[in-house]
Every structure is written in structure tokens, then in C-alpha cells.
Amino acid sequence: MSAARRLCQGRGVVFAFCLMVGLVLFSLAPAFALDQVSLQLKWKHQFQFAGYYAAVEKGFYRDSGLEVDVREGGPGVDAGAEVAKGAADFGVCTTSVLVNSAMRANNVVLGVIFQHSAAIILVPHRAGIHVVSELKGHRLMDASGSDDIAAMLKHEGVDYASLPRVTHAGDPRDLLSGKAGAMVAYSTSEPYLFEEYGTPYLFFSPRAYGFDFYGDNLCTSKQQVAKHPERVRAFRAASLKGWAYALAHKEEIVDLIRRNYSTQKDRKALLFEAARTELLIRPHLMPIGHQSIERWKAIAQAYVDIGMLNEAKLPEWLIYVSDDGGWRAQLKEPQLWGLLALAIVSILGLIGYRRNARVFGELRLSGVMSGLFVLLSIPVLIFILVYNYQQNSAAINATLNDVVTKTKQASIEDAGNLINPVAATLELLATVAAQDPTTFKQEESRELLYRALTSAPQIDAVYVSLEDGYHRVVTRIDDDRRRADSKIPASANWHSSYIDSFAGSPRRVRHRTFFDAWPRIVGNYDVDTILDIRTLPGYQAAKEVRALIVEEPSINPDTGYPIISVRFPIVKDGAFIGCASANITLNVLSRFLTSHRASARGTTLIANPANRTIIAAPDLHKIVRKQDNRVEIAKLDTIADENVREAYRLHSETNSDDFLFRSPQNGEEISASFTPFPGSFGKPWEVITLTPTDDFVGTLKRTNRQMIVLITALTGIELLLIYVFSRRLSRPIEGVSRELRLVEDLTFSHAAPASSNIKEIKELQTAVSLFETSLRSFSSFVPLDVVRKLIKTGTPLTLGVEERFLTVLFTDLEEFSGLAEHMAPNDLLAQLSVYFEAVSHAIAEESGTVDKFIGDGIMAFWGAPVYRDDHVLRACCGAMRAMRRMQLINVDWSRQGRPSLHLRIGLHCADVLVGNVGSSERLSYTVMGDGVNVAARLEGINKTFGTAICISDSVVEAIGPSIVARPIKKVQVKGRKREFMIYELLGIRASDDPELKASDDAVRLCELTLKASLHFERGELDHAAPRYDDILRAFPDDGVAKSMLAACLPPAEATTIAAPAK
The missing domain is CATH 3.30.70.1230 (Nucleotide cyclase, GGDEF domain)
Structure with missing residues (x-):
């Protein structure tokens, strides 16, 4: 080949390489489409829509070539319907797009902003509504569009349509004024005012009843997607970017809202909303905008189950499938450079082969075909593998977030169920005591206390304490109490006692009675006491605030395990006269936490971040610890669990509620989540959920690993097939030759050789196999x-x-x-x-x-x-x-x-x-x-x-x-x-x-025999006999000594010994 020709070919290769690099870089350039569009909000301006405000203010829409008109919503405005009929280009819709016929036929969900719905039913404590079913007959301040609320009510047997309605103006003060008994609200907004006023409240979340719907979604119409795909893609990307900015700069966006959009809420209220909003969006656990077809199917099935939808089939256009700017935008920067590097390696490999073909000499067909396959196919396979792994990782994070969230919500609900029924029982006892304070000074009242005690398994003791010092209690009796007091009868299962008031005498006596099966008495005794319930902090708090008091956990001196004391004030004619109280054991909650974990090895705890006290944990023994020979409640930084201590340390240092960390025990990755209880609970508790990611998402990760193995195996198989077929064409008897070399060393192969479809090779393989079998058999008879x-x-x-x-x-x-x-x-x-x-x-x-x-x-x-x-x-x-x-x-x-x-x-x-x-x-x-x-x-x-x-x-x-x-x-x-x-x-x-x-x-026998044998062989039988006799004394069973001693006694004339016959 001439030098000129080689130069032309080299320039051609370089030109092709430059062209490829240029195309890759050109594909990264964004496309701009200047256009004016409208965005319809679903409610009035507030932090609920902060991401859109940020996209406008920071120029994200403008950089994408969009002029966005943000329209405020309010009562009577349905953003999803506005989009469906073409009145708005984009809107903030809910899951009602599944049930509303117009929206179902026309709307496309571009992305889910709120992974969980903020919709709740808010109830002031004074309304006396403790469960959803008690909403019947109460006036409801309602707003349209909360389908998960409707689903919860229907599930709990409440006819949503028959509830008396009050116009919803978005002001929770209407609820405080008594205008309604309950209010459809958002957990991100309305509870703030109740907490500011110090008004006790409850709320009912559909998520706690199994209806975990998406919250706010960004949607558009099918027509927009079909006619303006670039506009839709650009609007979606800018909106999600705005949301990421808003959550990272909450105070800046709060000031922006008050400056440019609305002053209806003060700054503190907006910051409250911002913090609650982030909990529903979960940006640290999954990408903003992420939506799952499985989750949508589950929501559709929930609609079907409650009769709001005929079938769970999703419209094929419902979920927007975005390329987010094409494959180039989906790739992370390392992936892009990796793909570019693979392309360069492939081109350099081809150039090297062309220039060095003569140096290598004659190449085998198998080598050439395998090399070409590697250079042309492997980069594509690696790209597919990396891209697929990225998508699966996003799905893993979404699934993990869903389950962890449900676990935390269930834990909060169960904690509430631990206390709420007890509170209702104590309120009833307080009402009885207020009507007639002398009721509980009579022995018959212990029956009422017993009924209260047995109304819930978590109640360990129920008692009524009055201002005059009188105190009556009914408790359970267990092994711990029996060990603590030897006077308690062994068969006792229940205990009732009362303490005299201070009115009768300064000497106070505790009169104790024990029962095996209530009310059969098995023993009693009296004992002096100095106990004064009135001096306890919980009693004083109930007296001061005249409301339900839930105390911090303390150690029960009788059992050594933690309890929570709940107290309800007894008020008669406006005067405080005592408390109805109960001690709650945490066994029930601990058992619940054990059975309701996010994963097989996950841990869920309830703690008080204010004083770091552990409230409940799956293992009761971890809640308590011995310090200076006394038992105390464990704290987050002293609990006997390294993972919990490390998670609390990181939470305190970073102020982050959701994060990943490495276990100090074994280095595995653990997802940590800290979630506060709702303000309505009355205690500043939080749920701590620790979930080993491998334990929870092991199946998905195994799928990823299997996919890697599968692609690698397929690549290897292709290489092997190319190699095998080319080798069969070039050297068809190489395998047979290898077998013969093994036979030469008598190293017989136990594996059958790969069968060939070529007749001659197959016959040769059969002959070699027979030869090997024959030789193996021959070797069994010949050394x-x-x-x-x-x-x-x-x-x-x-x-x-x-x-x-x-x-x-x-x-x-x-x-x-x-x-x-x-x-x-x-x-x-x-x-x-x-x-x-x-x-x-x-x-x-x-x-x-x-x-x-x-x-x-x-x-x-x-x-x-x-x-x-x-x-x-x-x-x-x-x-x-x-x-x-x-x-x-x-x-x-x-x-x-x-x-x-x-x-x-x-x-x-x-x-x-x-x-x-x-x-x-x-x-x-x-x-x-x-x-x-x-x-x-x-x-x-x-x-x-x-x-x-x-x-x-x-x-x-x-x-x-x-x-x-x-x-x-x-x-x-x-x-x-x-x-x-x-x-x-x-x-x-x-x-x-x-x-x-x-x-x-x-060795000794050898030495003794040698001396005797020397005498015997010289014919010195008289000297040999004693030597053999010495041997027999040391070794009585020695056959040689016996035989030779016998030979020494009579003279031996001949020594011909024939081999004995069998």
C-alpha cells in the first residue's frame, strides 16, 4: 500500500472520529421554544405551590423559553377540570383524574410533586370525635377534590354525601368558632393555627386507613403533549428544577410569596407549611416528579374497592413518559464520559488493527471475530446496563420510601391508639367522679375501676385521686409485683386498694385486697403509707391546665419496666377536685413495633427528641438501663444499639430527617428516618425508622445483579459462539487432539466433550471416547x-x-x-x-x-x-x-x-x-x-x-x-x-x-530379643533361655519369646520349618 493511500485512510478515520465527537457534543445542546403558557393552581397562593414561584423568580421558565402565567385557585376552582377543557395549559391536579370522566379522557400527569396526600379531617378536641365513624351527624367544612377523604369515610361507614356541609373558606378559625364540627384540611397548613392557639385537636389521615394517594400532581392535556412535546418537556423540567430550589431555600421562597403573591399567611405559618410540605414530597428519598405505575394501579384499585371506579385499568396516556431532553439528559455526567471513552477505545482499536495487521501476521478467525464483537458491541451493552441500573435504582428508592412512610404512619397511629382509648375511659371516670365525688370512696366503685382497667390490654393500673388525699386504685398482678411484695398471695391476679384521706387522721393507711378471679378475694392486708398522689408532677399539671396530661415514661418500681401515666382532671362546678389516672405499659406498643417493621431486620422506635428518652422499642430490654445500681429509661445516645446511637448522632449533627449511613456494626447501608408526631398528639415525640436497604430492597438489587450477570453471560456466550464456530471451521479436530494428550498421561476426563454436528468430527469423538473407556478399563487390570x-x-x-x-x-x-x-x-x-x-x-x-x-x-x-x-x-x-x-x-x-x-x-x-x-x-x-x-x-x-x-x-x-x-x-x-x-x-x-x-x-523388646538371639545363635541355650524368660516377664504374650524359650529347653537338632497350610 502506498504512503499516500495510507495517509488518506488515516485522515478518513480521524474525520469519522471527529464527526462522532461533534455529534455527541451537539446532542447535548438544549432546545429553546419561546411560548406563553398558563398554570392553574388548585388553591390560593401559599407554599404548596412554591416550586412554580421559584421557577418564575429564578428564571427557570424563562431559560426554557416559556412565559408562564400562574393563576391562583380557590373554592370552586378545579385545576384538573380547567386543563381537561383547555382553559389552562398546565395545572395542579389530584388523583381525581382517575374518576372524573373528562379528566380521565384528556389529562396527562407529567409528574407527582407530593408523594403523599396532605388531605386530612381536622377535629377540635372539644368536639368529642375520637374515631372517623363518630363524624356521622356532625357538620363538615368541606372542599372538593379530596378523593382519599371520601374513600376513608366510605370505608369507615360514613355516608359522605349525607354529612351536613358548611362552606369552606380556607380559614380554620371557622372551626374554632364552632361553625362546624370537623374540617377537610391540609396537614401542611391548618394545624398551625391550632398549635399557635394551644387548642387540642385530632386529625384523621386517609393514609392511616390504607388510602395512600398521591397529593399534588403536575398535569397537562393530551393535546399539549401531542402538539407541543418540546414545550411540555421544557415546562416539566423547569418546574421540577423550581421545586428543588424552593425546598433547598425555604426562607427565601417564603419571603417571595409574601412579597409577590399573598400576605394571607404570616411568615411563621408559611415556614410551618414549608417544613410539612417537604415531608410529603420526600426529595431526599426519590426524585421530585417521580411516579410509579404500580402506585397508580394501587390507587385505582382502591377507587374500585370503594365503588368510585368500575375498573382499575389505567388510561394508557395517564402517565407521562418523558425523555427529559432525550437520552443525553437521562445520562449522568460520568456515564456520558464513560460512553464517549468507550467509543474512543473502539475507534483506536480499529485503527490499531488496520496498522498492525502485518505485524501480527496471520490471525485466527476466532480472534478476529471476537475482537470485532468486543469493539462494536460491548460499548452498547455497557450503556444499556448502566442506564437500566439507574432506572432500577430510582424505583428502589421510591419503593423504600413508600414502605418506610407507611411504617412510620402506622407507628404514629398505633401510639395514638395506645393513649386515645385510655383517655376516653379516664374522661368517663372523671365525669362519674365529678357528679358524685363520694362514689370512689365506696368499695362498690372498685368494680367500675376494674371495668376501666380491663377495657384495654395496655392499662396496668387505673386510679382516682382526690384533693383531700383519698386514693383508690385497681391494678393487675404479675410475677414482678409478686416478687416485689411477699405478702401478695401467689394465686392473686388482681389488686384493689384505697388510701384514707387526710381528713380522718394524720396517719394514713393503705387497705389492700387481692383477687384471683375477679371479684373472688384471696387475701388482704393493711399497711401504713406516706404516698401522696397530689405531689406528683402529672397531678399538678392536670390541676393547672385542666386538660388531659400524658407524662413522660418512668420506671414502675414494682416491675422495673417503663410506664406512661395518663391523667384527666376531675372538675366539679368549675373547681378542680382530683384526677382520674391510668398507668400504661409499653408492652403492647413494643409488640406492635416488632411486628410492624419496614423490613425483616428493620427497627422502629418512638422517642422524645426534647430529652432524648426512648418511649418504645421492639426490645423492651433496650428501653431500660442500669446506672449506678438503679434502673432508668435509656436515651437515644445511651441505648444498647449502635445503629440507633449512630443515627441519632448524624441526625443531631446534620439536622436531616432522612438520610443514609453505614452501620458501625457491619458496614451495611441503613436508611434512617426521623418523623415527628402530629401536633394533635400533645407530646413532642418522633418515630425513628432504621431500615437496612439491602434487607428491604434485596430482591430489586438481586435483580440488578442478575441483570449484570445475564448481560455479561450473554456477551460471553456470543464471544464463545463466535470462537467455537470459527475454531470448528479452522481446526475441527483440536478438541480430539486435546483428549488424546490427556489419555497419554492417563489423566482421564470425566466430563463428556462438547458434541459436534459435523459428521466426521462426531465419529472421531466417538472413537476417542471408546478408546478412553477401553484404556480406563485396561488400567484397572494392569498397573x-x-x-x-x-x-x-x-x-x-x-x-x-x-x-x-x-x-x-x-x-x-x-x-x-x-x-x-x-x-x-x-x-x-x-x-x-x-x-x-x-x-x-x-x-x-x-x-x-x-x-x-x-x-x-x-x-x-x-x-x-x-x-x-x-x-x-x-x-x-x-x-x-x-x-x-x-x-x-x-x-x-x-x-x-x-x-x-x-x-x-x-x-x-x-x-x-x-x-x-x-x-x-x-x-x-x-x-x-x-x-x-x-x-x-x-x-x-x-x-x-x-x-x-x-x-x-x-x-x-x-x-x-x-x-x-x-x-x-x-x-x-x-x-x-x-x-x-x-x-x-x-x-x-x-x-x-x-x-x-x-x-x-x-524398641525395648527389640533390644531384649537381640541379646537373647545372640546367645541362641551361638548355641548357648542355657544363657538364651533366661533372656527369653526375661522377655516373657516383661511381655507375657510375646509369641516369639514363647517359641524360642520352648526351643531352648530340648536341644534342637534341625530347624526346618515349612509354611503351614491354611
């Missing part, structure tokens, strides 16, 4: 070393032997014939298999070759076909291992009631013939010669002397210093004329292996 040598050298298997110095071993079982006669065949076979397995493994571990199995015996040898210099020592080690292992096996068999198999071994080394013998059709690789016969005779000699391993003098001569062996005597075996010395092998010298090491007794 592996022999087979390996034949394959390596290529020598044909023929008849022939060679002389070689080897070590030969024979084994046999003692009294096997007798055992075979009495044992069942299957039992005998099972034990023989264990014996053969143990001895064969011992031989193989020392590189020995098992020649054959002869009945109950085994023949083996060392030094062939692979010669080893240390074959004699290895043979002795193999014999010792076989013997020690059989001894352990016999111990186990004895415990099982099975007969033992006692092993005898003969070992000899000599020059023998080794090789293939037999016929031309059937061969056997074996050893033969006089040395083999000697080894067999030595095995039999064990029976004569009661030994286990009998070795010849040639073994001792070869490795004597390395073994522990004692001499027996010179013998002449059958077939040999010359006598030779035989020995008993007792162990391997200088070995720490428990299977080889000789015991101290064995």
Missing part, C-alpha cells in the same frame, strides 16, 4: 505405571521379562478359612472389601504395585515397572501402614460386634524376574522367581511365631539402620537349602508418623 510406560514409549505389549532387584510383599488373613465357614457370604464380602481397600491404599501411598489378589491374600511389589532407589524402605512403610490401619479397623468392627481380620505380612527383597507373562491373547504383568517364593513363605512363618510382619535378612541388610526389627532365628524355608535369618518388623526408625513410628515398648 498404571506399566500402561503409562507403554503409551509414552509406544512399545507394543508383548511377552517378555527382565531381571530386577525388587521387594515383594505377601499378605494373608489369620484363620480366614474358619471365618468363611461361619460368616454369611455378604457379610464376609463386605469385610473383605474393606480389608482389600485399606491394604491396597497403603501400598499405593508408598508407590507400590498390587500384582494380584489371591483369595484372602494380596501380592505386591516395589521397584517395577518404575524403578525407585528406596523401594525396600517404601515396602516396609507400606507394610506398617497396612498393619496399623487394619488394627484400627478391627477395633471398629469389635465395637460393632463383627469378627476381626488379623493381617499377616511377609516381606523379602531379591533379584526376580518381572514382566509380561502368559499367552499371546492373555497377558499378566507380574514377578516370579525364588524371591517371590521366599516372601510367600515368610508370610506363613508368622503363624509359627505369632508375629505380624516377618521380613528376611536381605531386607535388614538393605535398610537396617532405618527400621526397628528384632531377630527371630535362622530358618530354612521349603525350596531352599540354605538357612537365613528372619526378623519381625516393629516400626520405622526416626519417624513421627503414628502409622510408622515404633513405640518405646517395641
Whole structure:
């Protein structure tokens, strides 16, 4: 190729690269569309619409080319309907777009601003309405558009349409004046005035009754989306940007509202609204504007369940699917640069391949195809993976937020249910006492107190205390109280007592009565007391404010567990005369918190941030702690839970209510949320929810991981397929060749090779598989070393032997014939298999070759076909291992009631013939010669002397210093004329292996036997006999000493010992 041509090609590549970069950067440029549009609010100007004010003031709309006319709403204005009929381009609508036919047919929800509805029913405490069902017959100050309110009322059996209505002017003072008994309000606004006035109130939230609807939504019409898609996209993006700014700069936007829009609310009220609004938007947990199709379906189903909608099917156009400026806007900056980097790498890879093709030489097809696939496909797959992970992460955060919010709301509702029923009961007792203060000075009144006590499981004690000091109480009796007072009868379950007033005498007595089953009395006693309920802080507070008082938790001295005291003043003719009180245990609330957690390992607590006191926790033991030998309520910074302490520390330092942190225990990510109780509760408590994100969203995260694995696997599979097919085209028998190389080393593959559809390759694979199977079977009958040598050298298997110095071993079982006669065949076979397995493994571990199995015996040898210099020592080690292992096996068999198999071994080394013998059709690789016969005779000699391993003098001569062996005597075996010395092998010298090491007794026995044997071999029988007798005294069961002592007594004329027959 000419230089000019290469230069042209190089310039072409560079031009293509520059063009691609230019297109990417050009795609990032925003599009502007100047236009005038209108935005209809659903109510009067307030912080509820702060994001739109911020978008106007900060120029976000203007930067998007929009001139926005923000129209104030109010009573009688339905923003969703205005959008549906085309009177407004955009509007703030509610979930009523699902049920209103006009809005359902035309409206499109661009984004959800309020993830939870702010709609509530507000009730002053004086109205006496404690549950939703009690709203029946009361006048309701109502405003249209709160479908979740209607759903809650219908669910609770209240006919919404039949309630007397009062015009809603948006002023809660109308409710305070008595104009209505209840008011449809927003939790972000109207409660502020009640708290400012110090007026006790309750509110009913649809969310607490299972109707968790979206709140304010930004919507437009189908026509706007179809005709002006860029306008819609730009308006949505600018609005969401405005909301993010407004929540980050609340005070600035509050001042803006009062300056440019409305002064109806003072600055403090708007800041109150701003804080409550952020709790409903949840910007820290999910993107502003996020909406979920699953959540919309759940809302639609709720409408169906209460009969407000016929079917839960959503209009296909309802949820706006925004590209937010296209894929370029969805990508985060790191993702964009990553994608650009991948494109650059791909281009440089192509340039490098073209310029270096000659350097690389001939390339394999598999390599070329795989490289092209990586360069062209991997960047796209990585982009898809990252984008999908981003979307899934947003869904995870939304789901987590929903469940955590529901958990917190349920905890607040349950805490209210813990106290509200008790308050109602105390109010009833106070009413009775006010009518006749002497009622509770009579014994009959304890029945009324008992009924009040048993009206709720959380009540531990109910009592009425009067200003004259008189006090009457009914309590439960549990094990803690029994332990605290030994006078309480063991069978008592209830207790009633009263304390005399100060009027009768300065000496006050507590009269105590105990019951097993109410009202059966099982005991009573009187005791002096100095208790004066009037001095307690809760009593004084009730006297001062003349209203319900809920005290902070305190430790019950009888039980050691925390209680909450609730007091209601008794007022007669305007004068305070006492208190009706109850002690509430937190067991019920703790059990509720245990069963209502956001996740399996989540934790929900209730605490008082003012003094850091723990009110309730799933584990009661964590609520209390011992300090200086006294029990006290645990605090957020001292509770025995590292995660709670860390969350409280971060909450205090950052002043953030919702955040993520790492557990100091194990480093896992935990979502923390601090939510205050509503002002109507009367106590500054808050719900703390800690949720391990992995525990809660584990399924979604596993899905993300599985998707990563799936895409990676698919990519790998594609690469593999390209590689496999190209290899099949270029080298179809490479796999077969690899199998043959494995066979050469006798490394048999247990995995079946990949099947081929090509006929010739398939036939070749079948042939190789048959060859491998045949060779594996052949190796089971012929020593592996022999087979390996034949394959390596290529020598044909023929008849022939060679002389070689080897070590030969024979084994046999003692009294096997007798055992075979009495044992069942299957039992005998099972034990023989264990014996053969143990001895064969011992031989193989020392590189020995098992020649054959002869009945109950085994023949083996060392030094062939692979010669080893240390074959004699290895043979002795193999014999010792076989013997020690059989001894352990016999111990186990004895415990099982099975007969033992006692092993005898003969070992000899000599020059023998080794090789293939037999016929031309059937061969056997074996050893033969006089040395083999000697080894067999030595095995039999064990029976004569009661030994286990009998070795010849040639073994001792070869490795004597390395073994522990004692001499027996010179013998002449059958077939040999010359006598030779035989020995008993007792162990391997200088070995720490428990299977080889000789015991101290064995070493001593060897030394004693050597001295006796020297005398015996010199014919000094008179000296030898005492030595053998000494051995028997030390080792009474020694067979060698017994035999040799017997040989010393009468003169021995011949020493020909034949191998005994079995």
C-alpha cells in the first residue's frame, strides 16, 4: 500500500472520529421554544405551590423559553377540570383524574410533586370525635377534590354525601368558632393555627386507613403533549428544577410569596407549611416528579374497592413518559464520559488493527471475530446496563420510601391508639367522679375501676385521686409485683386498694385486697403509707391546665419496666377536685413495633427528641438501663444499639430527617428516618425508622445483579459462539487432539466433550471416547505405571521379562478359612472389601504395585515397572501402614460386634524376574522367581511365631539402620537349602508418623530379643533361655519369646520349618 493511500485512510478515520465527537457534543445542546403558557393552581397562593414561584423568580421558565402565567385557585376552582377543557395549559391536579370522566379522557400527569396526600379531617378536641365513624351527624367544612377523604369515610361507614356541609373558606378559625364540627384540611397548613392557639385537636389521615394517594400532581392535556412535546418537556423540567430550589431555600421562597403573591399567611405559618410540605414530597428519598405505575394501579384499585371506579385499568396516556431532553439528559455526567471513552477505545482499536495487521501476521478467525464483537458491541451493552441500573435504582428508592412512610404512619397511629382509648375511659371516670365525688370512696366503685382497667390490654393500673388525699386504685398482678411484695398471695391476679384521706387522721393507711378471679378475694392486708398522689408532677399539671396530661415514661418500681401515666382532671362546678389516672405499659406498643417493621431486620422506635428518652422499642430490654445500681429509661445516645446511637448522632449533627449511613456494626447501608408526631398528639415525640436497604430492597438489587450477570453471560456466550464456530471451521479436530494428550498421561476426563454436528468430527469423538473407556478399563487390570510406560514409549505389549532387584510383599488373613465357614457370604464380602481397600491404599501411598489378589491374600511389589532407589524402605512403610490401619479397623468392627481380620505380612527383597507373562491373547504383568517364593513363605512363618510382619535378612541388610526389627532365628524355608535369618518388623526408625513410628515398648523388646538371639545363635541355650524368660516377664504374650524359650529347653537338632497350610 502506498504512503499516500495510507495517509488518506488515516485522515478518513480521524474525520469519522471527529464527526462522532461533534455529534455527541451537539446532542447535548438544549432546545429553546419561546411560548406563553398558563398554570392553574388548585388553591390560593401559599407554599404548596412554591416550586412554580421559584421557577418564575429564578428564571427557570424563562431559560426554557416559556412565559408562564400562574393563576391562583380557590373554592370552586378545579385545576384538573380547567386543563381537561383547555382553559389552562398546565395545572395542579389530584388523583381525581382517575374518576372524573373528562379528566380521565384528556389529562396527562407529567409528574407527582407530593408523594403523599396532605388531605386530612381536622377535629377540635372539644368536639368529642375520637374515631372517623363518630363524624356521622356532625357538620363538615368541606372542599372538593379530596378523593382519599371520601374513600376513608366510605370505608369507615360514613355516608359522605349525607354529612351536613358548611362552606369552606380556607380559614380554620371557622372551626374554632364552632361553625362546624370537623374540617377537610391540609396537614401542611391548618394545624398551625391550632398549635399557635394551644387548642387540642385530632386529625384523621386517609393514609392511616390504607388510602395512600398521591397529593399534588403536575398535569397537562393530551393535546399539549401531542402538539407541543418540546414545550411540555421544557415546562416539566423547569418546574421540577423550581421545586428543588424552593425546598433547598425555604426562607427565601417564603419571603417571595409574601412579597409577590399573598400576605394571607404570616411568615411563621408559611415556614410551618414549608417544613410539612417537604415531608410529603420526600426529595431526599426519590426524585421530585417521580411516579410509579404500580402506585397508580394501587390507587385505582382502591377507587374500585370503594365503588368510585368500575375498573382499575389505567388510561394508557395517564402517565407521562418523558425523555427529559432525550437520552443525553437521562445520562449522568460520568456515564456520558464513560460512553464517549468507550467509543474512543473502539475507534483506536480499529485503527490499531488496520496498522498492525502485518505485524501480527496471520490471525485466527476466532480472534478476529471476537475482537470485532468486543469493539462494536460491548460499548452498547455497557450503556444499556448502566442506564437500566439507574432506572432500577430510582424505583428502589421510591419503593423504600413508600414502605418506610407507611411504617412510620402506622407507628404514629398505633401510639395514638395506645393513649386515645385510655383517655376516653379516664374522661368517663372523671365525669362519674365529678357528679358524685363520694362514689370512689365506696368499695362498690372498685368494680367500675376494674371495668376501666380491663377495657384495654395496655392499662396496668387505673386510679382516682382526690384533693383531700383519698386514693383508690385497681391494678393487675404479675410475677414482678409478686416478687416485689411477699405478702401478695401467689394465686392473686388482681389488686384493689384505697388510701384514707387526710381528713380522718394524720396517719394514713393503705387497705389492700387481692383477687384471683375477679371479684373472688384471696387475701388482704393493711399497711401504713406516706404516698401522696397530689405531689406528683402529672397531678399538678392536670390541676393547672385542666386538660388531659400524658407524662413522660418512668420506671414502675414494682416491675422495673417503663410506664406512661395518663391523667384527666376531675372538675366539679368549675373547681378542680382530683384526677382520674391510668398507668400504661409499653408492652403492647413494643409488640406492635416488632411486628410492624419496614423490613425483616428493620427497627422502629418512638422517642422524645426534647430529652432524648426512648418511649418504645421492639426490645423492651433496650428501653431500660442500669446506672449506678438503679434502673432508668435509656436515651437515644445511651441505648444498647449502635445503629440507633449512630443515627441519632448524624441526625443531631446534620439536622436531616432522612438520610443514609453505614452501620458501625457491619458496614451495611441503613436508611434512617426521623418523623415527628402530629401536633394533635400533645407530646413532642418522633418515630425513628432504621431500615437496612439491602434487607428491604434485596430482591430489586438481586435483580440488578442478575441483570449484570445475564448481560455479561450473554456477551460471553456470543464471544464463545463466535470462537467455537470459527475454531470448528479452522481446526475441527483440536478438541480430539486435546483428549488424546490427556489419555497419554492417563489423566482421564470425566466430563463428556462438547458434541459436534459435523459428521466426521462426531465419529472421531466417538472413537476417542471408546478408546478412553477401553484404556480406563485396561488400567484397572494392569498397573498404571506399566500402561503409562507403554503409551509414552509406544512399545507394543508383548511377552517378555527382565531381571530386577525388587521387594515383594505377601499378605494373608489369620484363620480366614474358619471365618468363611461361619460368616454369611455378604457379610464376609463386605469385610473383605474393606480389608482389600485399606491394604491396597497403603501400598499405593508408598508407590507400590498390587500384582494380584489371591483369595484372602494380596501380592505386591516395589521397584517395577518404575524403578525407585528406596523401594525396600517404601515396602516396609507400606507394610506398617497396612498393619496399623487394619488394627484400627478391627477395633471398629469389635465395637460393632463383627469378627476381626488379623493381617499377616511377609516381606523379602531379591533379584526376580518381572514382566509380561502368559499367552499371546492373555497377558499378566507380574514377578516370579525364588524371591517371590521366599516372601510367600515368610508370610506363613508368622503363624509359627505369632508375629505380624516377618521380613528376611536381605531386607535388614538393605535398610537396617532405618527400621526397628528384632531377630527371630535362622530358618530354612521349603525350596531352599540354605538357612537365613528372619526378623519381625516393629516400626520405622526416626519417624513421627503414628502409622510408622515404633513405640518405646517395641524398641525395648527389640533390644531384649537381640541379646537373647545372640546367645541362641551361638548355641548357648542355657544363657538364651533366661533372656527369653526375661522377655516373657516383661511381655507375657510375646509369641516369639514363647517359641524360642520352648526351643531352648530340648536341644534342637534341625530347624526346618515349612509354611503351614491354611
